[in-house]
Amino acid sequence: MAEAPLIELQQVSRVYGSGEAMVRALDHVDLTIHTGEFVAIMGPSGSGKSTAMNIIGCLDRPTSGSYLFGGVEAGGLDQDARALLRRHYLGFIFQGFNLLPRTSALENVELPLIYKGVPRAERAARARAALARVGLEGREGHDPSQLSGGQQQRVAIARALAGGPRIILADEPTGNLDTHRSREIMELLAALNRDEGLTIIMVTHEEDMAAYAGRLVEFVDGRIARDTVRAEAG
Amino acid sequence: MLWETFRLALRAIRRNALRSFLTVLGVVIGVAAVIAMVTVGQGSSAQVSSDIESLGTNVLMLRPGRQRMGPPSGDAARPFREADAVALAELPEVAVAAPVANSSQTVVFGNQNHLAAITGSTSDYLTVGSWEILRGRSFTPTEERSGAAVCIIGETVRQMLFGNTDPTGSLIRIRTVSCEVIGLLAAKGAAAFGQDQDDVVIMPLRTLQRRLSGNTDVPLIMLALEDGVSSTAGIRAVETLMRERRRLAPDEDNDFSITDTKQIASMLTGVNSVLTGLLSSVAAVSLLVGGIGIMNIMLVSVTERTREIGIRMAIGAQGRQVLMQFLVEAVVLSVIGGLIGIILGLVLAAVASHFMAIPFSPDPLVVLLAFVFSAVVGVVFGYVPARRAARLDPIEALRRE
8 A cells, every 4th residue: 555544553552640540541552544434433431442532633642652644753743733733634523512602603613714724705615515514504603502412513523524624533423412313423424434535533332323434443451452344334 | 813813802702791891890990090190180280380380480479477387486477568569679680579468358249249359469469470451451550659449350250240241440349448440350260279360359559458457567579580580599689688678687587488489389290290190009009900800800711611722722723822812812801991991081080170170181191001001911910811721731621511
C-alpha cells in the first residue's frame, strides 16, 4: 500500500498518576486505521477505549509510544498544535450532543468554521448545506432546547461535518437515544461512510450499533483483545 | 476573528442581561462619580477665577483690626475715616481708593419691598469693583460731597422692585430716606459660594453715614493699584502710609489688615483643586471595586461555561482564542459600564452645575481618561478568569456537567 495509513498507533501507552496510584489505561497498543474505514471500538468501562479515543482525537497525549496521523508524528505536539489538528482534520460527536445552549442550530454548526476563519457568507452557506445533509432543513433557527434528542445529535453531526474533516470521532453517539432514533443516527453515519468515504471511529457499548461498522476493535484492560473486519456491514 | 469574538462577547452579555448590568454597576458608579467630581470641580474653579477677575485684578482691601487667626480679641479696632481713602488715593502706586460702609436695609418702592445690602461709597467704588452702569449715570462729585439722596441699584433689586421697567428717575424709600434712582448696574451674576452680587444698592458714602448709620466710620477701603505696580510694592506703600496715619510706633503691630484679591484667588483655587482631587480619588477607588466585581462574575461565568469551553476546544479553539473570548467579554462589559458611567456622570455634573450656578464645561480629556481607565479595568480584572478558562483541559471540561 503506497499511501500511509490515516492513523497509526505504535506501542502506545497512557499512564495516569504515579507510584501506588498509577493506572495504566493503555498498555502498548498497536492500531492502524485506513481512510474510509468505519471502526467500532467496544469494551467494558475502564478498558481504555475512551483513552484511545482521546489520543486519536488529539485531546490527550500518549505517555509513551508513537501516534502517527497521516504519517506524521502527532503524539508529541503541544496543546495549540493539537487544537489546529482538531480544527482542520477531526470532527467530534458526543454522547451528550454537546451543543451550545441558547444558540441556534445554524450557529452551532458554524462554530468550527469560525475557528477555521471562513468568511461569514460562505460560513452560513456551508452550515446550511451540512444541516441539509443530516436532514434538518428548516430547523436552522431552532435552539437545541427546541429540538428532540435525535435532532440534536443530527445538529452535532452537521457541526462535525461542516469543517470538512478527514475523520469523524463519535463517542457513544447513541447513548442518550432510544432504539428508533439510535438506528436513524447509525444509518446516517453509515451512509456518510459509504457514500462519501468518510472515516468514522466510534466508541459504543451496544452490539447492535457496533454492527453498523465494518470493523470491530475490542479493548480489555488497556489492550486490544480482538480486531475483526467484517466483509459486509449490516 | 476579533470581530467574531466581539460579537460573541456582546451575545454572552445580552444573554445574562440583568447579571451583566449588576456586574458593571460598580464601574458605572465609579466612572460617573469621577466624571461628576472632576467636572464640577473644574467648573467651580473656573467660577472662582472669573469672580476674582470681575472684582478687578490687583485690588487691595483694607480692614481695621489685626490680621491674625483665632477668635476676635477685646481691643476694638479703630475704623478708618474718609480722609484715609483720600490720602491713599494720592499715593503714586494707587489708582483709585474707595471708602466703603455697609448697612442692611429694607428698600421700598410702591407696595414692593426688599431687604438689600446698602453700600455707601464714591464713584471710585464702581471702578474698583469693575461695575458698569447699564442705564443712567454715576454720582457727581457734588452729590458725593453733599450726601445727596441718590442711589444706583443692582439688577436683582430692580427685578424685585420694578420688574422689567426702567427704574431711573423713580424714588425709592430706604428707612426715612427718599432716594432717587440715578443708575442701574449691569448684572454680574452669582459670586463664589453663591451670594448674589447684583442684590445691591449703592449711595454716596456721606448719604449713608448721615442718614442711615449715623457715624463717620469707614470699615473698608477698597483700592486699585496703578497698572504695572506689583502687589508687594503696593501693599508696602499702603502699609507705610496707614501706619503713619494711625501713628503706630515702630514696634507695634499693624492694627489693620490688607488683603490682596490675588491671594484669595489662589487660595480658593487651591482649596478647590485639593477638594476635587480628594473626592475624585475616593471615586476612583469605587472604580477599582467595580473591577473586582467584574472579575468575580467572570470567574463564575468561566465555571458555568466550562462545558462550552470544552466544546470549543474540541472543535479546534486554541488556548489564546479562549483567553481572548473571555478577555474581550470582560473588556466589553467594563467599557459598556464606562460609557454608561460617562453619560450618567455628565448628567449629574450638568444638574449640579445648574444648581450651584457654576459653568458646566466637561473636559474631553477627563472623559477620554475615564473611558480608557474603564477599558483597562476590564483587561486587568478580566485576565485572571480568562487565563483560567484558557488553561482548562478539554477532556476534563467536556466531562463537566
